[in-house]
Amino acid sequence: MSNLAENIIPDQEPKIVIRNIGRTFHIKKSPAGPHDFVALQEISLEVQKGEFVALVGPSGCGKSTLLDILAGLAKPNSGAVFIDGKQVTGPALDRGIVLQGYALFPWRTVRQNVEFGLEIKKVAKGERREISTRFIDLVGLKGFEDRFPHELSGGMKQRVAIARALAYDPEVLLMDEPFAAVDAQTRETLQDELLRIWEETRKTIIFVTHSIEEAVFLADRVAVLTANPGTVREIVPIDLPRPRQNSDIRSSPEFGWTRHKIWELLQNQPPADHRAGEQRPVADAISPSAAL
Amino acid sequence: MNTKDIIIRRIILLAIVLLAWETLPRLGVINPLFIPPLSGVITALRELAGNGEMATHAAISLQRAALGFAAGAVLGLPLGLVLGGWFPRLQTALEPLMELFAQANPLILFHVIILFLGIGEAAKTFIIGWLCLWPVTFATITGVRTADPTLLKAARSLGLGRAGLFVRVTLPAAAPSIVTGLRLAAGYAFIMLIAAEMMGASSGLGWLVIQAQESYHITRIFAGAFVITLLAITADWLLKLLGGRFLSRVESGADDYVRMQGSAGKI
Ligand SMILES: Nc1ncnc2c1ncn2[C@@H]1O[C@H](COP(=O)(O)OP(=O)(O)O)[C@@H](O)[C@H]1O
Ligand SMILES: [Mg+2]
Numbered sequence: 419m420s421n422l423a424e425n426i427i428p429d430q431e432p433k434i435v436i437r438n439i440g441r442t443f444h445i446k447k448s449p450a451g452p453h454d455f456v457a458l459q460e461i462s463l464e465v466q467k468g469e470f471v472a473l474v475g476p477s478g479c480g481k482s483t484l485l486d487i488l489a490g491l492a493k494p495n496s497g498a499v500f501i502d503g504k505q506v507t508g509p510a511l512d513r514g515i516v517l518q519g520y521a522l523f524p525w526r527t528v529r530q531n532v533e534f535g536l537e538i539k540k541v542a543k544g545e546r547r548e549i550s551t552r553f554i555d556l557v558g559l560k561g562f563e564d565r566f567p568h569e570l571s572g573g574m575k576q577r578v579a580i581a582r583a584l585a586y587d588p589e590v591l592l593m594d595e596p597f598a599a600v601d602a603q604t605r606e607t608l609q610d611e612l613l614r615i616w617e618e619t620r621k622t623i624i625f626v627t628h629s630i631e632e633a634v635f636l637a638d639r640v641a642v643l644t645a646n647p648g649t650v651r652e653i654v655p656i657d658l659p660r661p662r663q664n665s666d667i668r669s670s671p672e673f674g675w676t677r678h679k680i681w682e683l684l685q686n687q688p689p690a691d692h693r694a695g696e697q698r699p700v701a702d703a704i705s706p707s708a709a710l
Numbered sequence: 711m712n713t714k715d716i717i718i719r720r721i722i723l724l725a726i727v728l729l730a731w732e733t734l735p736r737l738g739v740i741n742p743l744f745i746p747p748l749s750g751v752i753t754a755l756r757e758l759a760g761n762g763e764m765a766t767h768a769a770i771s772l773q774r775a776a777l778g779f780a781a782g783a784v785l786g787l788p789l790g791l792v793l794g795g796w797f798p799r800l801q802t803a804l805e806p807l808m809e810l811f812a813q814a815n816p817l818i819l820f821h822v823i824i825l826f827l828g829i830g831e832a833a834k835t836f837i838i839g840w841l842c843l844w845p846v847t848f849a850t851i852t853g854v855r856t857a858d859p860t861l862l863k864a865a866r867s868l869g870l871g872r873a874g875l876f877v878r879v880t881l882p883a884a885a886p887s888i889v890t891g892l893r894l895a896a897g898y899a900f901i902m903l904i905a906a907e908m909m910g911a912s913s914g915l916g917w918l919v920i921q922a923q924e925s926y927h928i929t930r931i932f933a934g935a936f937v938i939t940l941l942a943i944t945a946d947w948l949l950k951l952l953g954g955r956f957l958s959r960v961e962s963g964a965d966d967y968v969r970m971q972g973s974a975g976k977i
Contacts, residue, residue: 489867509867521864525882534878535868586868 432464438497456647472637480648514583520575522567535586573604610663754929778838790850812844842895849891853884889953900942
């Protein structure tokens with residue numbers, strides 16, 4: 419685990435460099451005939467060590483595609499990703515990923531799920547147990563070690579997924595809409611806990627969401643993505659004080675103002691020609707809270 | 711309704727059926743020549759158990775069923791894994807042929823099979839194994855091909871290679887389906903076993919029933935049927951126990967599916 423005393427040096431080399439990423443899918447079957455669909459175009463972003471960056475954008479703007487590329491699960495058609503100056507060529511244990519949906523192994527208990535990465539890393543059994551105990555405690559699931567996923571609530575499953583991604587001590591945590599499937603109240607609790615865990619572990623986090631509110635609450639910076647093709651429209655720094663967890667920050671004027679600014683960014687995007695008939699504001703498709 | 715209530719209801723219902731079985735033939739409501747009272751069947755059972763006949767024939771039958779089942783499983787599992795996991799295109803191409811094989815009842819070709827393999831144990835193992843092979847193969851293919859892609863993705867993100875993915879994710883994900891296939895196959899094994907023993911054998915439970923039939927020992931027919939059913943249920947129960955580890959973990963209707971298919975097979 420990284421040292422808590424380690425400070426973020428502002429002008430050090432970025433932890434993650436995303437340079438001019440492009441991703442095109444060849445669509446074979448469609449009413450318009452076979453064509454190339456540009457999912458991501460010239461995506462560039464730099465993330466500092468220990469930083470919390472949120473990617474926000476409407477459904478289908480390529481957030482998951484970008485995260486897959488960062489995880490090394492997919493290759494970009496152009497551009498490259500560097501972590502600590504080294505180009506990403508495939509998946510590795512320096513990055514932990516929490517996928518959309520829980521993706522827990524149903525035949526494994528909570529503990530066995532958390533230990534999965536450690537087994538692959540060939541960590542000895544005793545040490546594995548010690549580590550899994552620590553991370554199960556960290557996500558607040560003490561006492562549920564021997565439960566199976568189908569015996570857990572959605573929020574608990576999500577905690578297991580987070581513990582599993584943290585257990586093998588990756589430096590970077592990639593999260594794809596991790597709280598999208600849980601109810602509003604659980605969601606706020608999980609957001610609070612994620613911030614606490616982040617402060618305890620000082621991981622670099624890239625967090626994908628389609629909720630503006632969630633992005634503003636969690637992140638140091640929010641990268642606003644727009645669709646067709648997926649591009650970074652703007653990167654908005656969030657100057658809200660920390661710690662934000664267990665606070666009333668969501669109702670502060672600064673919070674509301676920041677949220678509104680991002681909402682406008684998503685609202686004002688030029689409509690793509692082939693969607694001209696569809697006048698629905700993009701932000702409506704993003705989050706119910708965005709319309710507030 | 712809690713489990714205790716369910717168990718009590720089941721016991722009550724079973725008691726009613728058994729009581730009816732005993733009294734209706736005795737009262738002459740049912741002709742005891744067709745359905746003898748329960749006590750008569752029990753007497754026949756004790757007689758066959760006492761002189762060791764039942765044990766001998768049951769052991770032979772069990773051995774045949776186990777051998778055929780094992781042959782089907784030992785071939786079907788790897789066949790399903792290879793076709794489902796590594797050669798999905800080949801599998802798609804072979805599917806109609808495999809469906810045809812699965813539907814082909816080896817009993818129809820029994821005499822042809824005997825020409826090749828003789829009337830001995832080989833022919834019986836072959837037809838039982840043939841019937842067991844297909845449900846195992848198909849269930850394994852289905853299990854492998856329907857393994858949750860997000861689970862594979864999660865494991866892949868940890869840098870797990872192809873072989874590791876197969877052993878740690880695909881196989882356990884396919885396990886419930888494979889167990890379902892094995893249970894279906896076990897059911898088929900007993901059905902085919904009895905048929906094969908009735909057609910050409912000089913031992914086994916199927917032969918025992920045929921003997922009883924020819925000598926109008928109706929109680930013995932029922933005694934034989936009772937033991938066959940008991941063995942089939944025990945085999946299914948054992949496989950269910952084996953698969954329970956996986957089956958209880960996924961909210962699938964595997965259990966109902968086996969029952970449905972099992973009863974369809976018996977018709
Ligand atoms: N394997 C694929 N083949 C074709 N199109 C894809 C594929 N994966 C994603 N897409 C398309 O790329 C776009 C971005 O998808 P995705 O990254 O999942 O969006 P998001 O996560 O932002 O909702 C979508 O329009 C989707 O239909
Ligand atoms: Mg997505």
